Amino acid sequence: MKYYDKLIFELSKPGRIGYSLPSVCEKCAGTDSIPASLRREVPPGLPQVSEVDVVRHYTNLSQMNFGVDTGFYPLGSCTMKYNPKINEEIASMPAFAALHPCQTNLTGVDEIYKGIDKALCEITGMKRFTFKPCAGAHGELAGLMIMREYHLSRGDTNRTRIIVPDSAHGTNPASAAVCGLDVVEVKSNAQGLVDVNDLKPLLDDTIAGIMMTNPNTLGLFEKDIKEIAYLVHAAGGLLYYDGANMNPLIGTVRPGDMGFDVLHLNLHKSFSTPHGGGGPGSGPVGVCEKLTPFIDVNVSGFHGNFGVILRAYAYILMLGRENVKMCGRLATLNANYIKESLKDLYKLPVTTICKHEFVFDGLINDGARDGKKGAATLDVAKRLLDFGYHAPTIYFPLLFHQAMMIEPTETESKETLDGFIEAMRKIAAEAAEDPDILHDAPHNTPVSRPDETGAARNLILKFQDACGC
């Protein structure tokens, strides 16, 4: 990776063009004949650059980026597995790209939606899926709407509260709030699992349900799920399954069998579609039989992110019946392997077997001495970048002060994991020796640690803010 400091606006030169368009017939009226009162006063301040400028600029930008194809991403709760290339080829087929969303009689498209629906139902034990949600949080929102609609259909209008564990992803309480639900937090017990005793008194006729992540964000299987499902259902509530952590259950356990009534999947996590630097994803929502009448919540413009759905379907077809059972199992194997290989150097708050991910609570020896500050989780994360790895998810879940959440996924080989383990051990040794090596990291990246406080206090949010025009 090398530092490159241009913005496309800085390459601009009036008169330069990067487009190839038919010429305009000057005899016919164009947009200049629109009444002046409806037209903008000055043209927009867009760059004027040549095609080659554009290609080089964005190629240079790409070289300051790290992706799954660059290296290993041990990013907890994000499931950064390999993104198969055939998926890209399928998604970019011109015959699909040219379809207008209002077109009907599309037998091929219908078969795609039906096919992936059936496959996801089979993998999750649900009855039907909607594909309108465009991302995980969007799926959560849609799923919660379905739950509310179910209660309302029964005249059960008081169910406006939702239980969310303290270890939940931040999107859970946020989605609940957008859905007009009040969040009630349930505590984790010393084993890092939902505390059934804390849960019991919360269950009354104002509870719409509970949102659970299983395995949870500590990578632990909520083994009391049977009792939890029984209690919540007995109280008239529904169980929502946050599919962000579905990966270890692919081919092993079906959320529907555990009593979950509604769930979302992140096709950009468990089903191999690329994250694209933050999206587009896809967050299909699956429901059990009794919720099928409520599934069609209108949460996006058309049919969801069709291009992403195509990729995920291609992945499922490649995986097939033969390989599906190894997906979650190998992800779990990889996570436990790293955990066992590093627990002598990193604090492991919960020592039981994990599923696809686990959480360390910082270094055992952070190098703090004689008033010298020790190396924190942030410092370990930044030092990992120097070794060519992406950092784990850090300071989440909120249960621990130095949380470092590691998820390797099944597509990583033993050699890759060994390399990562070696780097983590080297970093632990460096911290013990001189934590400043970590404090100053990263050293080998295109930029060093940016001044984030400065960015938030002195806001420059667009090119025009910086140049003063």
Add this chain to the structure above:
Amino acid sequence: MSSFHYFPHTSQDISAMLKRIGVNSIDNLYSDVPADYMYKGEYDLPEAMTEQEVRDFFEGLAAKNPKLKVFAGAGAYDHYTPAVISYITQRSEFLTAYTPYQCEISQGTLRYIFEYQSMICALTGMDVSNASMYDGPTAAAEAMRMCVAQTKKRNTILVSNTLLPQVRGVIATYAKYYGVTVKEIAREGGQTSKASLKTLIAQGDVAGAIVPSVNRFGIIEDLSGFADALHADKSLLTVYCDPSALAVLKTPAEWGADIAVGDAQPLGIPLSYGGPYLGFMACLKEHMRKLPGRIVGQTLDKEGRRAFVLTLQAREQHIRREKATSNICSNQSLMALWVTIYLSLMGPVGLKQVNDLSYRRAHYLQRRLLETGKFEAGFRDSPFIKEFVLKPLVPAADLQQKLADSGFFGALETEDGYVSFCATEKCSKADVDAFVNALI
């Protein structure tokens, strides 16, 4: 053991790893799962396919869809996509990257988002843009929530009847569960009625109004006086726009808007059966603390080099949880790159040319269609760029069938009995002639 090319484990690897962990089999790693939850059956999935089979399978499905030349809009526009875009967006450093939380190894993503924000601000005239929303309708729904948050105790949102049905639909969904009252601003002819707006404002409790710049009939709305009427009531104006048309049209800022939203699909994003598209959302500085979604800001690194970071994160769900401005996490980042490259290639001149070409084709199409005698004019003297409606004198279904038989898609029926048509720079004059001939 592994006979699948996405799983790199050999049986020796697995044995060695199990040994390190101290268990005998992989299934022992699931000993915390109640035994009756372990799935023991055979998954009813298709047999694993080879790449060749997957390709053939999808080619087969693609062939089952009629291949039609699109003369429809209704919120999805068939503009030309320059070759450069997919070439760059397929670069794995962009495609396979995660959200840029680790800024030191994400400067590529952060820079293009910053450029994207700058371009959205240039088009809309707004001060601050976020890094993207899912699509136009969800961006409008977020604007609804933002109006309510910003005006504190008010809880009614006014939504123009001339907005696309999918935009009104998604706003209604979000409003229902969030507990916001939606009132519809009536239309007067083909435009949002200012009188209706004023009547609704007088009823009180109004947090804001959402109105289109170019509406569902393709008509360019005259929004003069809208902002004044709302601001006098201390409520907010949100303008829903086609960003492509903003190359020539009055900006939301020039109309006095507080918030600008819309779908950036017309900026060279393929139709793709409705997605992935790109919602955009921008606002005036005074409202930016309530803006949902990610925002990139410029700063310096320790050596004083220009660097970019995600900023104002305290608004977001991973910090604020239930008090966040929105639940959005993943957005449509790669599509923001798509649009950033498109706008870089087009520049102000190219984007105007796209509009000029579309204008000519669409007006020619309108004239030719009226000449067939199968239509009456839709809304007379209403200016449009690429999309327009006509009153059909024959059933819309017959028109659509005739068009489909000749390989065209168009004459979409609106909720008020009009049929809509759209033409862009991608249609030649000959295409338009062939389209019209299909109806004769």
Add this chain to the structure above:
Amino acid sequence: MSKIIEGLKYCDTHEWVKVEGDIAVIGVTDYAQKEMGEITYVDCPDVDDEFQKGEEFGALESVKASSDLYSPVSGTVVEVNEAVVDGPELVNEDAFANWIIKIRMSDPAELDSLMDASAYKAMIEE
């Protein structure tokens, strides 16, 4: 060691109150600003907004955190300190000198339920 000023009233949510007639001048304690680290924004209410005792009236933000502010008394906002809105770092520099809002109290008797300096000191030292 966090600074504490005698003669002010304190809340368990780390706001301080200085009483000036029927006006409560409200800020956050030195302890609170240290816990937050570098403050990047102080989210303030508008003049004329009304709050009940214990109601959220704003928030402190840092790069990675946000902490809500709760009104120690009931009443109406009469003034907001624009200086801390424009320069949130002032709260880090001196949390007691840089107040955040002034509230005209509707029930000054509520002050009696707040802590004095020694009680607050005991609380944060726990």
